[in-house]
Amino acid sequence: MAALRRIAPSTLRKLAASTPKRPACALPKTKDVLLPQNQNVPTRRFHSKPRKAAASGAGEASNPPMSFPCIDALENRSASLQASFASSGPEPSYTSGATQTWNCEEPLLLDWGGVLPEFIIAYETWGRMNDDKSNVILLHTGLSASSHARSTEVNPEPGWWEKFIGPGAALDTDKYFVVCTNVIGGCYGSTGPSSTDPADGQRYATRFPVLTMDDMVRAQFRLLDSLGVRKIYASVGSSMGGMQSLAAGVLFPDRVGRIVSISGCARSHPYSIAMRHTQRQVLMMDPNWKRGFYYGGLPPHAGMKLAREIATVTYRSGPEWEQRFGRRRADPAKPPALCPDFLIETYLDHAGEKFCLTYDPNSLLYVSKAMDLFDLGRAHQLATRARRAQREKQIEEAGAASASSSADLACSLTLPDQPYEEQPAPNGEAVSSDSITVEVSSRPPDDLVAGLAGLRDIPTLVMGVASDILFPAWQQREVAEALKLAGNRNVAYTELSEEMSMFGHDTFLLDLKNIGGNVRNFLG
Numbered sequence: 001m002a003a004l005r006r007i008a009p010s011t012l013r014k015l016a017a018s019t020p021k022r023p024a025c026a027l028p029k030t031k032d033v034l035l036p037q038n039q040n041v042p043t044r045r046f047h048s049k050p051r052k053a054a055a056s057g058a059g060e061a062s063n064p065p066m067s068f069p070c071i072d073a074l075e076n077r078s079a080s081l082q083a084s085f086a087s088s089g090p091e092p093s094y095t096s097g098a099t100q101t102w103n104c105e106e107p108l109l110l111d112w113g114g115v116l117p118e119f120i121i122a123y124e125t126w127g128r129m130n131d132d133k134s135n136v137i138l139l140h141t142g143l144s145a146s147s148h149a150r151s152t153e154v155n156p157e158p159g160w161w162e163k164f165i166g167p168g169a170a171l172d173t174d175k176y177f178v179v180c181t182n183v184i185g186g187c188y189g190s191t192g193p194s195s196t197d198p199a200d201g202q203r204y205a206t207r208f209p210v211l212t213m214d215d216m217v218r219a220q221f222r223l224l225d226s227l228g229v230r231k232i233y234a235s236v237g238s239s240m241g242g243m244q245s246l247a248a249g250v251l252f253p254d255r256v257g258r259i260v261s262i263s264g265c266a267r268s269h270p271y272s273i274a275m276r277h278t279q280r281q282v283l284m285m286d287p288n289w290k291r292g293f294y295y296g297g298l299p300p301h302a303g304m305k306l307a308r309e310i311a312t313v314t315y316r317s318g319p320e321w322e323q324r325f326g327r328r329r330a331d332p333a334k335p336p337a338l339c340p341d342f343l344i345e346t347y348l349d350h351a352g353e354k355f356c357l358t359y360d361p362n363s364l365l366y367v368s369k370a371m372d373l374f375d376l377g378r379a380h381q382l383a384t385r386a387r388r389a390q391r392e393k394q395i396e397e398a399g400a401a402s403a404s405s406s407a408d409l410a411c412s413l414t415l416p417d418q419p420y421e422e423q424p425a426p427n428g429e430a431v432s433s434d435s436i437t438v439e440v441s442s443r444p445p446d447d448l449v450a451g452l453a454g455l456r457d458i459p460t461l462v463m464g465v466a467s468d469i470l471f472p473a474w475q476q477r478e479v480a481e482a483l484k485l486a487g488n489r490n491v492a493y494t495e496l497s498e499e500m501s502m503f504g505h506d507t508f509l510l511d512l513k514n515i516g517g518n519v520r521n522f523l524g
Helices: 009-018 069-088 213-226 240-251 270-284 301-315 318-324 343-355 361-372 378-398 446-451 473-485 504-510 512-523
Strands: 100-104 119-126 136-140 177-181 234-238 259-262 460-465 491-496
Touching: 069 301, 100 213, 119 213, 136 213, 136 240, 177 213, 213 240, 213 361, 234 240, 234 512, 240 259, 240 361, 259 512, 270 301, 270 361, 301 343, 301 361, 301 504, 318 343, 378 446, 446 473, 460 473, 460 504, 460 512, 473 491, 491 512, 504 512
Parallel strands: 136 177, 136 234, 234 259, 259 460, 460 491
Antiparallel strands: 100 119, 119 177
16 A cells, blocks of 8 residues: 655645635525525635634634525425415315215224214225125225225326226226225325314314224225125225225124235234334424424424335335436535435435325324234234223213213323333343344244134235335235134235335335236136
8 A cells, every 4th residue: 555645734725725616515506595694605725724813703614504405495395385374274285186975973983992973984986886786895095095096087187096996907897896985084085183073163183083993994884884885895905905904804704705905914013113103203393293283384394294205215115226216316516415415315305395295294193103003913802892892881871972072081101210121031131132032933923813813714815025125025924824824715825026026015006917917816
């Protein structure tokens, strides 16, 4: 290795004198960039000794300050939203076009004790229901999707599963009558946190009760009751919808003919819970969230944008991003910047910006928490039934007036005085990270097998994707194996390798050949 040569201070001064002024930021110019007032950014030269401060006492910084156009854009967005709210009203429209709606006036008791005195379900349909109403398919959505799975005459915009529904498609409308709802807790027409509480005429906000996947499915079957549908031909869903599809069979085994669960699970696992927790935290830390009571003011769009960016990281895969973006930067001729600079950063920034005003932040909190609480294990089902029975008894004894009372449902969660620490081992010895042994078994837990025993007579298609990091394929294998161990002899399992699909969790939205083809063949 060549010896390092010390550069004389005089040489450094000459070098500095010939160096052009460094730009403040590497990103292209943006409109309405906000700079500090009265900020002078002088050209600097390097010196071997610190220069003495000017007589006025104001010294010069070693380097010019950076500009942050991403922060400027955020501030400008807030200012423009505030101005538009002042003239046209405060709340964005969390809808996706015309839907059918059904108003249920009977109270809905929820798994954690809350009650909806009445509720609305927004839904859309495709195809024609036959005379005996035996060709109905209930299609369940992902977390942030509306009921608009396919275009309709009243709403011609393409739906989120546009190519999967229609004549000859995976959900063949020449054969089946397809019903898709916006879940309760959502914001696309169904009752959710942004809806009005009939008790006082005010928005629910975070007075909305905690929901579960089972609660959402019960509401959907109330809709089916209103349509006179006793038994559905199939329950079909992907992602959160794949969870609900299984839940429908567990709750109503006599009313479900077939089950299709794509990129879902039978119980939420720590990684997905952790990612959704992180999204909720960045949203709730937005000062505009105001503990959920932001209606009538500026919504927490910055927190929503960041939450969506985190979610997007889990929706797509590394191999796809490697091909699409690699390590390329938006403008490699410019110096690096702390704002979005790499192409993958600009992609995430755009995804967050596009989403932040199209979905109600409170709905994101409630629906994502419902996903975390999902567990079809036997013990969880028994605990839920006992809790519901106790709540029903309380309501019956106290009278209907207390059915919607939340006095005894206040959150009692408290944080410990000391930070959480690993618990000692059963023998009382301390546990260190070096001594932790994790037993990996391909066999599902007996509790889950027992919980899925009610599905033993329902033909089921389970699909997974190897490149999915949010709902890894082993979770779908767990579902299929648990069903088989529970006595179901008609379980079809399909897993798409990374060679077949590199789109990660979003494969169910994109892969018409493999996802759509398998669904069509299974439904018959």
